[in-house]
Amino acid sequence: MSEDVVGGKVGKGLQSLSTFGAGTSRLEFLAILATAVIVIGGLELVLRWFAVPHYIMPPPSAIVAALVTDFPLILPHLGHTLVVLLSGFAIGAGFGLVLAAVITQFPFAEKIIAPYILILVTTPMLALVPLLILWFGFGYEPRIIAVALATGPMVMINSATGFRRVDANKIALARSYGASTLQIFWKVRAPMALPMILVGLMIGAIFGLLTAVGAEMVGGGFGLGNRLTTYSSMIRMPQFFGVVLILSLLGILIYVIFFLIGKKWASWET
């Protein structure tokens, strides 16, 4: 049930993004741009008009300026975060996908394993980070493991929904031509599951980013999450918001990448 909720929301999100892109005329585009200018410009004006101190809320211009001047300092931390995110995601997604593909072939095993996956999905993996640090120290390892633990169950639960979506007639079609179990998997089950797998990968990546940043806040030393705690403790709010901006751009990037993959490989769904 929970996986349907997770999948459903993002599924609709993907659709609305696609309609957003497809049906936007030049006029609508201008209106969207004008709204953005008004919101950001208005924020700038209000913050300056009331002379709000930068340590409470810096104006957008100061954030951009800080981002430009301090970017060489922030860049290595972005690199660390990407290493943690990408390796953790690859491990988690790999396990999640294989597990989903295997487990859906054995309904009985699936029933046994389902509660644990549900617990893994619903428990924030950040909660485990202090323990992981205790076990693995302050390097990459606890962070990568935390990201993998956050990503894997999300990928698995959504992919499993995809693999479970079997159309008996399509499998019968393949069987009527003498298809082997492996051929049925690669040529019928996998393509049929692909849209849900992509949803799972996207949610997994976003949860992974969340967990990576959280783990870096706790783990200290390096990474964008660590920059957030450092900058806020030094009350360097323009830099702090600069890092937040980078993180939201990362999130948007994840979304766009999977949106484009879905458009290319899973557009038959809609």
Add this chain to the structure above:
Amino acid sequence: MAEGVSGETKLAVRAATKRYGEFVALEGCSLEVRPETIVSIVGPSGCGKTTLLWAMSGLNPLTSGEVLLDGTPITRPRPEVGLVFQEANLLPWRNLIDNILFPFEIKGQAPDRAWIDHLLERVSLKGFEQSFPNALSGGMQQRAAIVRALALQPSVLLMDEPFGALDAFTREEMNQLVEEIWLETRTTIVFITHSIEEALFLSDQVVVLTPRPGRVLNVHDVPFGRPRTMEIMASKAVFDLTNRIKAEIYGQQIAGRAAAE
């Protein structure tokens, strides 16, 4: 040529029985299909028509009894038998030509492009090779499914209520198409339908099944020339045969209900 009776029989069903637990779908159902003929199977809903057809395809084995193709039992899907499903059953992530090539991919066999082109031409799908199923109408999808089934040049084509979901006009067009294809290829066709008109238009023989458990109640020869023109289909002989088959089917339903009460 095989010896004796099987020489005149392409496909034979012998005492076919299919049980799903307590549920008996078919019981002692026997029929024979002569080569290069079209045989329709009609009967009330739930009389095991589809079960029978799936047994013929080798996808769904019988509980007892057997299906013989050219005298040899069918126990698993055979390349000489093509199957057309109730829905077009195209793979939505493949374009039309890749759907038609799907059987060849599974078999690891080189497709006969000239034959496929000819079939596409025949069913007016030339130029739609790159289209995806969701961009095609229901009739076009079912035509593509027929091309897919014929691409492997089967000697028997099994059709499971293939046009049930189409509107009446498209359905008539599809019936004519099946007849044209049959006139060209002489593929033996077993055709399941709810429509007696469709059965009489297409068939050389109409097999009437009893309500569940399905058994053969009667076999009617349909001795009209081909192509079946509107004049033939509007004739008194067709009208009378239609009514006789209807009476058989409804008569059983009434009897069945009386027995149930």
